[in-house]
Amino acid sequence: MDDVAVLSELILSSSGSPPPISNPAFLRLFLYCAKGNVTKAAERHTHYWSVRTELLGESTTFNEPSISALLSTNPFIATPSNARDTSGRRLIYVRPRFLDWSVFSLPTALSCVWFTINNLLLFDPVAAEHGVVIISNMAGLSLSNVSRAFFRDVARSVYGAMPLRVSAIRGVNNPPIFQYIFAFMKMFLPVKIRGRLEVIGGDHGRLLEVLPPASIPEVLGGTLEVAGDDI
Template sequence: MAASCLIDETSSQPTISDDDLIKLAKEELNEIPEKRAEDVNTLRKRIQKHPGLNIRTDDAYLLKFLRASAFDQDAAYTLLLKYFELKADEKNKQLFTDLRSAAVKHVVESGVVGLLPHRDKQGRRVLVLRPGKLDPSQFGPPDIFKASFMLIIKLAEDEETQIRGCVVLYDMKDMGFGQMTHISPFYAKRSVMLFQDSVPVRFKYIHVVNEPAVFDYLLALAKPFMSQQTVDKMLVHGHRLEE
């Protein structure tokens, strides 16, 4: 992926027109085309009543939160607040400073974070993380978080992905204690938040392959921050890549 196109949160109008996508959106997301404008407006009015919540309220922006929440107004509103709070939290300031493609180009080029060029059999985009490729002398968890966040937000702009969702592939090949020692509970928690109720993307599954001996330690570090729903989405395959 070219680093120059990692992120673009500019306003655009929703333009879904594919019959299969419309059907899928209705079946999985409870999205009714005739009610879409009304649903977006309901969420917009609720946001406008929230003091201090200074965010975009255009149709395209709000629609992705509704789709990520299966058009549940309360869930969409809560997701939007969590997304806003994640970015506004002073403790996370370092993670949301200098969100430019050029600032994380080295992470993408290293292969630690990226997107597969093709969709899976269900038409979902695949976000790939390869922590074993991390050279701690070159960069660390903050840069990985930034690159992951920017890719996820880019995914959230795509209407087909909003509807079909996406999957995460953790390829743990070559990961050892050299990388593990740089992952603190702080970064473990923030990383979990990226895939759990804090960004407007529907993560269908989290596949883990080639897990090393340190995987149990890594899971023990992250699991206290994981909901049962996230745990249920995690599928550990070992070296059986044909699965």
């Protein structure tokens, strides 16, 4: 019996019901995240569904057309397919200025995050196995984009529930108000994640030290084209 089958059996024995999604590729994500430890993978899987159900409801699917339409005009999160760091880790590109709370409800914005990251992990096993790097371009960020509840729930999702390993977070173009925003952000970040956070500011040259030019958006001094950067 392979590890995925063992994990499925462990989930069944501990919960009394089979996994909500029995796709082996999906279950394998939790094994990657737990570095092959089946017991820890099962615990992460249980927590994943507990948090996802609390935040998004009982459905095991996402409304892909609705999410894709929203992100096409408000692309606050993107995972360009060819964007990787020098170690081959995939990049998650975040632009908080596109969080327009007159357009997004909290559950809808959270669904966009869960859907985007789930797809990244499912379709790129390397990202699932070796982790990701988050690049946050804070140009244009204002207090109207900031939601304490949204950041809290994203932190709960990314740093504890999703089968995601965050190798680094790099913030660029942080405005003066960032110091006030960061004060409450730190309350929700695990200590080990705080140590992986680097605020670069306007020093785009620093990105060239850690990322290939082809993985850096044009607005940050690279050659990567990302939808929405011309807005």
